[in-house]
Amino acid sequence: MAISLQPHAGMRTVPGRKLAGRLDGLYVAEADHFVTRAADRLDLTFDGIAGDHHSGPTRRSSSREPWYPRNTVIRNERQLSIVSPEEMTQVAMAMELPELKPEWIGANLSIAGVPALSMLPAGSLLFFEGGVTVKVDAQNAPCRIAGRSIAEHAGVADKDAVSLLFPKVAKRQRGLVAWVEKPGRLTKGEGVSLKIPEQWIYDV
């Protein structure tokens, strides 16, 4: 994990461990549904992706937060879904599918080149070359609804089996959820450097 980089344009010094990757894909959910479509650039505000299904200052709790009554209004820290193409390939292989597209599971950003992206801890900062910063809230949990979407898009025969398979094989590989620390425009292909919280840095 000890990849050291030059700070990119617009950044100054970044103390602590450095990792880096590339913004391989951008996706937006314009309809009232989590499935996304590819875009070349996206404008981010403090609420998330402008016009996206998951943008907003607050959100309503779901089965992911069993400690609240359903539909409790809480701060929206799940603005962006981030996946890794390397992890998507691993999951597709484990599901015996030729591919798993980020759009099928509602990803907004696909970031290539970061080992074990899904394991980046809460509080990790992602600095995009164009000036946007997002902060990791948590590892995302694979669910049956996303599994169902994969089954439908991949056109498999046994949709129930594939729906159930996803939560099993994609654990710790389904990416992250994050929120916008510094708004701006994301452009496909731009570089991203990462900073993980100091508590997670054990070797120097």
Next chain:
Amino acid sequence: MAISLQPHAGMRTVPGRKLAGRLDGLYVAEADHFVTRAADRLDLTFDGIAGDHHSGPTRRSSSREPWYPRNTVIRNERQLSIVSPEEMTQVAMAMELPELKPEWIGANLSIAGVPALSMLPAGSLLFFEGGVTVKVDAQNAPCRIAGRSIAEHAGVADKDAVSLLFPKVAKRQRGLVAWVEKPGRLTKGEGVSLKIPEQWIYDV
């Protein structure tokens, strides 16, 4: 750390490791300065403590974020400063002071009974008995400005020495910064239960 508790009123099931404490003190910074004054109750919105110096949806970056030009507008994840009376006692002893009041260093919440409170990782949730939830953003770093405030309030002779001592001895004991996930009223003395992110749970 394996303290197991009954969920408190207003909570439902909380999976994962449980820790708990008590809201020992509440403090607000009403003036244009970080020093706080004690209060019996405080109303929290999604922006932090209503009327507090550090409340707001965004904030301006400082020397804490050397990767941004100073005064860059970023999301305000540092709404609340949380300290532990046990850690404050440790720091006071190390500084050879009879006491260190949370007000002197601009704390908003003092939470007793949580071992190594400052080491709670980013993403930890604090569920207050009255219904408020706050989420840990990061460990707070002790600085010379807070050190200077301690020196002045404690009335020591060598203010420079005490100002410099604080950042040295309070590292990893200066508490946390956090933001409001679920607004409401905090009342002095209420219970708080905690949930740390699943990635940090190694033993069961």
